[in-house]
Amino acid sequence: MNYPMGIKKTKTINHGNRGMSLEGAINETNEYYLANDIAVIHKKPTPVTITKVDFPSRRDAVIKEAYFKIPSTTDYNGIYKGRYIDFEAKETRLNFFPLANIHRHQIIHLKKIIENGGIGFLLIMFSKFDTIFLLDGEKLFNFLQEGKRKSIPYAFFEKEGYQIKEKYQPRIDYLEVVQKIYFKGEPV
Amino acid sequence: MNYPMGIKKTKTINHGNRGMSLEGAINETNEYYLANDIAVIHKKPTPVTITKVDFPSRRDAVIKEAYFKIPSTTDYNGIYKGRYIDFEAKETRLNFFPLANIHRHQIIHLKKIIENGGIGFLLIMFSKFDTIFLLDGEKLFNFLQEGKRKSIPYAFFEKEGYQIKEKYQPRIDYLEVVQKIYFKGEPV
Known part of the structure; x- marks a missing residue:
C-alpha cells in the first residue's frame, strides 16, 4: 500500500519532459486523440472512499473526509x-x-484484459534518462514468471520495450507505437 | 450540474430489486462476469477534485477536502x-x-465510442415498475434528434429498449441482452 506514492505521481517533476508530469502529458495526448477522432482513451478518476459529505446547498456538496483506495484496475482505458x-x-x-509501483491487482487486471482480446501494456517514464517505454503486457508477465526480482532493469526496457519519442503534438504519441505492434500491416 | 443527485444514485432503495441499488446490483453482476471469465467490466470511480490531504503518516493519507466533478465519460466500461x-x-x-439525469458530456462520449467501433448503451431502472431496460446508444441519439423533449417516456423503453430480467446469478445479466443485440448469430 503506497497511497502517498500514488499521489506523488501527479506532481510536476522539474527535470526532463519540459516540467510536465507523465500523467499530465498523457492526458494532453488523450485530449489530442479525442479532438482529432483518433481514439477515445481516458484516465480513470483516483479511487476514493467517501466517508463524510457536507451539503450546504443542493449544488455545493463538499467532501470532508475520504480515503484513497487501492486501484483494482489500471488507470487508463x-x-x-x-x-x-x-x-x-x-x-x-x-x-x-520497482515492481512495488504496480499493484498485484493491476497486473491481474492486465492479464484478464489480454485474455479477453484487449491490448494491455505499461508506459514507464525514466525521468533520469528522459525516456518513455511501452512494455507489452505479455512481456511483463514473462518477466514476472522468470524470477523473484523486485524490479525491472532499464536494459530490459531497452531490449523488450518500445521507446516512445516525445513530439510536439501529441506529446506522447503512444498510439503510433501501438499501431506498429498490435496492428502490424494494417493501414494507419 | 446535479452533484447531490450523483450521490443519491448510490443509496439503497427499498422497493423493488430486493432493496439493492442499481449500482450495487451491476457491480455484483460485473464481479460475477469477472470471476467466471465472461467479461472484464468495471465501474469507474466517482470523479473528485482533491484539494486538501493530511498525511499523519506515510500510509495514512486522509482527504480533508474534495469536490465532486462532472463526469466526462460514462460510469462503466x-x-x-x-x-x-x-x-x-x-x-x-x-x-x-428525465434527460437531465445524463450529462451532455456523457452522451457525446457514448457517440464517440460507437463511432470508434465500441458498443454503447444505457441501462435504466424504473423502480416503480421494477424493470430494467437496455437502450442502445443509437436509439438514444435518434430520440434526442427527433425533438426537444426533456424526458424519455416509459413506452419508448418498452418499444425500443430490451428488458433485462432479474436473475439469481448474475443479478442483472445485461450481457445476455448485449449478446443478442450486438453479437447476433455468433455463438454464446
Whole structure:
C-alpha cells in the first residue's frame, strides 16, 4: 500500500519532459486523440472512499473526509480502431522500475484484459534518462514468471520495450507505437 | 450540474430489486462476469477534485477536502469477447426518464465510442415498475434528434429498449441482452 506514492505521481517533476508530469502529458495526448477522432482513451478518476459529505446547498456538496483506495484496475482505458486499450503509466527517477509501483491487482487486471482480446501494456517514464517505454503486457508477465526480482532493469526496457519519442503534438504519441505492434500491416 | 443527485444514485432503495441499488446490483453482476471469465467490466470511480490531504503518516493519507466533478465519460466500461463495452446506468422512481439525469458530456462520449467501433448503451431502472431496460446508444441519439423533449417516456423503453430480467446469478445479466443485440448469430 503506497497511497502517498500514488499521489506523488501527479506532481510536476522539474527535470526532463519540459516540467510536465507523465500523467499530465498523457492526458494532453488523450485530449489530442479525442479532438482529432483518433481514439477515445481516458484516465480513470483516483479511487476514493467517501466517508463524510457536507451539503450546504443542493449544488455545493463538499467532501470532508475520504480515503484513497487501492486501484483494482489500471488507470487508463479506452478504444482505438475498434479495439479495447488498457494501460498503466508510471514514472521513476531510478534506473530500474520497482515492481512495488504496480499493484498485484493491476497486473491481474492486465492479464484478464489480454485474455479477453484487449491490448494491455505499461508506459514507464525514466525521468533520469528522459525516456518513455511501452512494455507489452505479455512481456511483463514473462518477466514476472522468470524470477523473484523486485524490479525491472532499464536494459530490459531497452531490449523488450518500445521507446516512445516525445513530439510536439501529441506529446506522447503512444498510439503510433501501438499501431506498429498490435496492428502490424494494417493501414494507419 | 446535479452533484447531490450523483450521490443519491448510490443509496439503497427499498422497493423493488430486493432493496439493492442499481449500482450495487451491476457491480455484483460485473464481479460475477469477472470471476467466471465472461467479461472484464468495471465501474469507474466517482470523479473528485482533491484539494486538501493530511498525511499523519506515510500510509495514512486522509482527504480533508474534495469536490465532486462532472463526469466526462460514462460510469462503466470494459471488454466482452474482444469488444469494447461502454454504458451509463441510472435509476428513476418516475414513469419516464428525465434527460437531465445524463450529462451532455456523457452522451457525446457514448457517440464517440460507437463511432470508434465500441458498443454503447444505457441501462435504466424504473423502480416503480421494477424493470430494467437496455437502450442502445443509437436509439438514444435518434430520440434526442427527433425533438426537444426533456424526458424519455416509459413506452419508448418498452418499444425500443430490451428488458433485462432479474436473475439469481448474475443479478442483472445485461450481457445476455448485449449478446443478442450486438453479437447476433455468433455463438454464446
